[in-house]
Amino acid sequence: LMEKLGMEEGDPIEHNLVNKAVENAQKKVEGHNFDIRKHLLEYDDVMNKQRSIIYDMRKEVLAGESLRDMAMEMADEVAEDRAVRFAEEKGHPEEWDFPALRDAVFSQFGFRLEIPEGEVQGLTRETLADRIGEGARSAYRKKEEEYGEDPMRYLERMFLLSTIDAQWKDHLLSMDHLKEGIGLRGYAQKDPLKEYQREGFDMFADLVFRMKEEALKRLFHVKVQREEEPAQIARTMPSAARRVNLSRGDISRAGVTTQRHSSKKVWRNEPCPCGSGKKYKKCCGMGT
Known part of the structure; x- marks a missing residue:
């Protein structure tokens, strides 16, 4: 077509219709790319809000001198959940x-909930949650008396931080999987962005509660081994159990003394000690 029109290679094509068509195509492409970037920002905004909440939780844990009140508030929330569930x-x-x-309750807080039969009739969800919460506080006070307040303050900080970090990593992976398949909701005439925001909020709420459950379970079930306990265990063990002697030969004397061979070892190519005149390997040593 260009040859028929007599145009050479490199000549600019100038026409109002051509320029307008190119301009319209460019606007459509740029608008499409802008919508893609806008949707990406809207999706990322969901994660940014969740990330800021988690970082605020970590800062609160790191900055607080005593996290006992925070742990007890978590215990009340979990106790209320157990009462509502059952x-x-x-x-x-x-x-x-x-x-x-x-x-x-025992799996979560490490104590057995005891309710007299005569008091069951007047129970409500609220009173049941209060009983579970009081039992959890009592069990926690016993741990503080047994191990000391300073070790428990240290364990509170370590368990909360490690639980937040581990659960947050799993949540990031779950959110990535949700984002990969959320576009399919469009086939059901649903807005993928709104579905992502809704399901992401539900997953984040479950995440926060799982953090509380896991941290409390570790706190209430922790066993602290004191330095003197290994030495005390070693002292209470029988002396025969602490001393182990390995021996060869007579099994009846194992653990008492080591068996020694007094006779001289006979090598394979040496004359057999039986006096046959043959080499040891051809005579008595054939089976060895």
Whole structure:
């Protein structure tokens, strides 16, 4: 076409229709790219808000001298969750699953919930949560009396930090998986961005509660070994159990003394000691 028009290579093509078509195409491409960057920023804004909350939690843990009050507030929240989970609001207290509740409380706080049969009738969700919370506080005070307040303050900080970091890493991976497949919601006539924001909020709420559960479980079940305990265990062990002697030969004398061979060792190419005149390897030593 260019040859028929008599145009040479490198000549500019200038026409109002051509210029307008190129300009419209460029606007569409740039607008499409702008929408992509805008959506990316909107998706990233969800993670930025969650990240700021987690970082504020870490700063609070690092800056606080005593995290006992924070731990007890978490214990009250988890106690309320256990009461709501196992105590049906419309059901009578006699129909509640108390064995499963006791197991759940022991798994979380490390103590057995005891409720007299005469007090079951007047229980409500609120009073049950208060009983669990009081039991958790009592169990925690016993740990402080047993191990000391300073070690418990140190454990509170370490357990909270490690739990926040570990759970946050898992959450980032889950959010990446959600983001990869969220575009398919468009086939169901749903806005992928709104679905991502909604499901991301639900996942973050579960994350925060899991952090509290895991940190409290580690705090209430921790066992601190004192320095004198290994030495005390060694002193209480029988002397025979502490002394182990390895021996060869007579098994009946194992652990008492080491068996020694008094006779001279006979090498394979030496004359056999039986007096046959053959080499040891051809005579008595054939099976060795």
